[in-house]
Amino acid sequence: MDSKYLSELEKISFQKYKNENVKKEKIVSAILKNKYIGDYHFNEYGKPISNNKYFNISHSDGYIALVIDQVPVGIDIENIRNAEEDLRNYISNDEEKKYIHDDESFFEVWTNKEALVKANGNGINQKIKTIQSLPLNAIRTYNNKTYFNKTIKYQNLVITVSRASSDDFNINIMEEYI
Numbered sequence: 001m002d003s004k005y006l007s008e009l010e011k012i013s014f015q016k017y018k019n020e021n022v023k024k025e026k027i028v029s030a031i032l033k034n035k036y037i038g039d040y041h042f043n044e045y046g047k048p049i050s051n052n053k054y055f056n057i058s059h060s061d062g063y064i065a066l067v068i069d070q071v072p073v074g075i076d077i078e079n080i081r082n083a084e085e086d087l088r089n090y091i092s093n094d095e096e097k098k099y100i101h102d103d104e105s106f107f108e109v110w111t112n113k114e115a116l117v118k119a120n121g122n123g124i125n126q127k128i129k130t131i132q133s134l135p136l137n138a139i140r141t142y143n144n145k146t147y148f149n150k151t152i153k154y155q156n157l158v159i160t161v162s163r164a165s166s167d168d169f170n171i172n173i174m175e176e177y178i
Contacts, residue, residue: 010026010030021061021062022059024062025059025062025064026059028059028064029057029059029064029066032057032064032066032176033048033055033057033066036055036066036068037050037053037055037068038050039051040055043121045121045122045123046123047118047121049121053068053069053070054068054069054070054071054072054073055067055068055069055073056073056074056075056115056118056119057075058075058076058077058114058115058118059077060077060078060079060157061079061081062079063077063079063157064077065077065159067161069163071163071164071165072119072120072121072163072164073119073161073162073163073164074114074115074116074117074118074119074120074121074161074162075115075118075159075160075161075162076110076111076112076114076115076118076159076160077111077157077158077159078107078110078111078157078158079156079157080103080104080107080156080157080158081103082103083103083106083107083110088100088106090128090129091109091110091113091128091129092106092109092129093129093130095134096109096133096134099134104153104158107158108133108136108151108158108160109133109134110133110158111151111158111159111160112132112133112134112136112149112151112160112162113128113131113133114160115149115160115161115162116131116132116133116140116142116147116149116162117131117142118162119147119162119163119164120142120143120145120147120164122143133149136149136151137149137150137151137168139166145164146164146165146166147162147163147164147165148162148163148165148166148167148168148169149161149162150168150169150171152171154173159171
């Protein structure tokens with residue numbers, strides 16, 4: 001697997017992955033960052049940062065999502081698959097447990113939490129159950145900052161984008177094959 005597209009920090013992280021598909025996703029993610037972002041570095045939590053734009057990247061089962069914005073932003077993409085009951089219970093509070101009725105609704109909750117944490121850029125610094133995920137497509141507060149989360153279903157994927165803004169927005173899908 002050619003890791004020439006990875007930064008030194010990414011190369012260190014890359015070595016821990018045994019799954020060849022995940023390694024491919026990491027390399028394609030790096031190619032997309034180089035193509036659309038250019039120079040970037042990492043904050044103390046491992047989040048990639050650009051000096052002139054905000055961006056975030058996510059991958060799941062061969063799909064990669066990149067979001068670029070003028071405000072802090074996070075994205076999570078998940079292929080809808082079987083979510084074990086232990087995982088559902090670990091991340092879901094009582095309100096979310098009532099909302100979750102299938103794997104798709106579970107990943108709506110999951111991606112909302114993940115995108116919000118990624119937009120904030122500080123990692124998860126509280127119990128994941130306490131991070132607000134509902135209602136979907138709404139304003140929420142996390143670490144004393146305001147975000148707007150928007151969730152869409154695209155093919156067999158749940159995608160959530162979280163922006164550091166109270167303004168609603170559209171998610172535009174651009175497919176690119178590498």
